[in-house]
Amino acid sequence: MSVLILAEDVDATADEVVRALGERAVPVHRVNTAWFPSQLRLDARLQGHRWTGVLQTPSRRVELEEVTAVWYRSPRAYRFPSGLSDAERAHAALEAKYGLGGVLASLPALWVNHPARLADAAYKPVQLVTARRCGLNVPDTLITQDAGAVRLFAEEGASVTKLLGSNTLVEQGLRKLAFTQLLDRDGLADLRGIEVTTHLVQRWVPKAYEVRLIVIGTEFTAAAIRSATPQGHLDWRADHDGAGYDLVPTPAAVRSGVAELMQIMDLRYAALDFVVTPGGEWVFLEINAGGQFGWIQERTGAPLIGQLADLLARGIR
Amino acid sequence: MTAVLPEEFAHDPIASHSARFPLGQVAGPLSQDRPSPRGVRPWGLVAMRPARAQGDPVREAFTYDSITQTSVDAAGRPLVTSGATANKVTSNDGDEGPSEDYTYDFCPDSPYPV
Numbered sequence: 001m002s003v004l005i006l007a008e009d010v011d012a013t014a015d016e017v018v019r020a021l022g023e024r025a026v027p028v029h030r031v032n033t034a035w036f037p038s039q040l041r042l043d044a045r046l047q048g049h050r051w052t053g054v055l056q057t058p059s060r061r062v063e064l065e066e067v068t069a070v071w072y073r074s075p076r077a078y079r080f081p082s083g084l085s086d087a088e089r090a091h092a093a094l095e096a097k098y099g100l101g102g103v104l105a106s107l108p109a110l111w112v113n114h115p116a117r118l119a120d121a122a123y124k125p126v127q128l129v130t131a132r133r134c135g136l137n138v139p140d141t142l143i144t145q146d147a148g149a150v151r152l153f154a155e156e157g158a159s160v161t162k163l164l165g166s167n168t169l170v171e172q173g174l175r176k177l178a179f180t181q182l183l184d185r186d187g188l189a190d191l192r193g194i195e196v197t198t199h200l201v202q203r204w205v206p207k208a209y210e211v212r213l214i215v216i217g218t219e220f221t222a223a224a225i226r227s228a229t230p231q232g233h234l235d236w237r238a239d240h241d242g243a244g245y246d247l248v249p250t251p252a253a254v255r256s257g258v259a260e261l262m263q264i265m266d267l268r269y270a271a272l273d274f275v276v277t278p279g280g281e282w283v284f285l286e287i288n289a290g291g292q293f294g295w296i297q298e299r300t301g302a303p304l305i306g307q308l309a310d311l312l313a314r315g316i317r
Numbered sequence: 318m319t320a321v322l323p324e325e326f327a328h329d330p331i332a333s334h335s336a337r338f339p340l341g342q343v344a345g346p347l348s349q350d351r352p353s354p355r356g357v358r359p360w361g362l363v364a365m366r367p368a369r370a371q372g373d374p375v376r377e378a379f380t381y382d383s384i385t386q387t388s389v390d391a392a393g394r395p396l397v398t399s400g401a402t403a404n405k406v407t408s409n410d411g412d413e414g415p416s417e418d419y420t421y422d423f424c425p426d427s428p429y430p431v
Contacts, residue, residue, distance in 0.1 A: 005386075008341065009376075009380065009381035009388065010375060010380070010388045010396065012388070012396050015387035015388055015395065015396055015397045018385075018386045019387065028386065029386075034340075057383070058383065059383040060383070075340055075341070076340055076341045076342070077341065077342050078340070097340075101337070102338070104338070105337065105338055115337060115338050115339055116337045116338075118339065119337060119339060163361055168368075169362065169365055170347050171348050171349070171350045171351065171352060172348075172350070172352070173347045173348070173349050174347070174368075174371060175371055176365040176367050176368065177365065177366060177367075177368045178361070178362065178364040178365045178366070179364070181363075191360055192355050192356040192360065193356055193359050193360035193361075194359075194360040194361075196357070196358070196359040196360070197359045197361070199359075199360060199361050
């Protein structure tokens with residue numbers, strides 16, 4: 001047996017999981033797809049009902065048949081020789097995706113998580129509707145290009161807007177960020193550009209605190225995030241330094257709904273975000289199938305690295 | 318410089334072949350594109366502000382060590398003992414460079430350059 005970790009080169013959480021697996025005497029191979037093709041080679045053959053062969057780096061040989069678990073962390077894009085034309089590079093990338101990516105994606109191992117499931121889970125509208133079907137409380141949500149629809153929605157109650165995908169953008173040589181925004185009168189007065197693409201507007205949920213719920217296999221760890229600043233109260237991501245963390249129990253109904261959600265989305269790991277209202281109701285915001293958890297362990301002492309290492313070590317045998 | 322647009326993903330309305338084995342883009346030159354005028358620029362970008370910290374000091378200071386399969390600095394000190402929170406925190410907007418969730422939730426081959 002062995003565990004394959006697909007991760008980028010510099011990743012402190014991946015480092016800790018490698019170390020934890022080593023402490024459990026579990027063979028682990030950490031590979032970055034960015035090493036392909038110069039430092040990563042594939043030699044695979046279809047035999048029987050599976051791909052067999054090796055994944056080879058200058059210092060490591062991964063026998064595909066021995067891989068029992070894969071942690072799909074954050075591998076990076078292939079790097080091809082600089083002499084290739086754009087068309088040749090695109091060709092090589094696509095062939096590598098179908099070839100290397102296809103062989104790896106078909107490994108009969110425990111995937112945390114399978115990349116195709118990550119792709120499915122990236123769609124927030126899918127998350128929201130699936131969560132509601134699983135019995136979780138989900139805020140009323142509007143996705144639209146229509147300014148009138150936004151104003152009508154906002155008239156019905158306090159509302160926020162957040163991005164459906166990445167909250168970062170690079171332009172003018174700068175990395176820019178946008179966090180959740182409360183819609184106020186000024187903002188609603190000028191909605192120019194809303195027709196350019198879809199936008200998400202959601203009912204503001206009165207908040208006592210927020211929760212990041214880490215699910216690793218069957219282990220549930222809920223960390224309350226208590227923000228001390230107005231900006232952090234609106235979106236805790238905007239004020240990490242000012243937030244306090246403590247572990248809280250997960251209500252049985254939430255646990256049941258999340259377990260069903262994980263099953264439907266075929267996920268073994270997820271970081272879910274909830275708002276907890278002053279009345280104690282948990283309201284689902286999103287599920288991050290590859291969300292961060294390392295800092296939750298550091299702030300609360302919850303043994304998340306160990307839980308993940310144990311899950312990977314069990315794998316499929 | 319022209320931005321590297323996420324053509325493979327953006328031009329495919331639902332999950333593309335690329336999304337089925339998503340890979341984060343290797344860091345490259347930062348886009349110098351300027352924001353479009355109000356009305357042309359998507360409304361959702363109104364709140365975009367420069368992150369407090371630019372660059373990626375952790376990734377610049379540490380490299381992968383193939384023996385330990387972990388990251389170390391030039392003196393051989395492990396990243397995990399440095400106190401850095403690289404790749405542990407969601408959108409910290411602090412001193413760790415790009416660490417937004419999207420890198421891990423979903424990383425198409427050609428996202429915005431970071």
